[in-house]
Amino acid sequence: MEFKHQMIGSTLLFKYHDPIFNDVGVIQYKRQLAALLEKYTVQDIILDVENVKIIDNTGLSAIMFARRYTKANENTCILAMPRPKLISLLKTARLSDSFQIIDRKDEYQAFLKSLVEHAEQERLEREAEKARKAEEAKKAEEPKTETEQGGTAVPINGNAENPPEKKNNSKRTRRKTQNKPPSPEK
8 A cells, every 4th residue: 555645734635546445455544644644733635546446435434534634623625536436436425525526637736736836825924924033033132222222322332432442463563663763752
């Protein structure tokens, strides 16, 4: 049994790759899906069942496992690319209204594209918010001058009129001053 998954924002895309979905695959499917639901914060679930050709009632119960999770959290469970056999089984069990069904490839691809774009937009907004908060925190940590406190601006050294003199301690400067004759006093 081969399963693949991908998180797109808060939506779990879960793909079942085997053509037969029966007793053997159901146990592994439920375990894998339960582990993913524990690991990630999932709102909506997309079950990509495009490769499933044969499904029985136990396979249907496994699909309902995902539906129960999303319904309990008031979210959506989407069946993507189900074959006619699965749609017929859902209709017979009166469960076709329990899922949002996307059965056309172009519609499914457009849906995934919009989902990825939306997730990317949310990610960019979170990053911008994080950067804005970091900038605010940085500004809050900068030392305040007296102008911000209502007075005149005073540099950090506390001397507003005479800034500190820079001393040049290079060897060249010291040699010039040592070799200079004393200036005559007037």
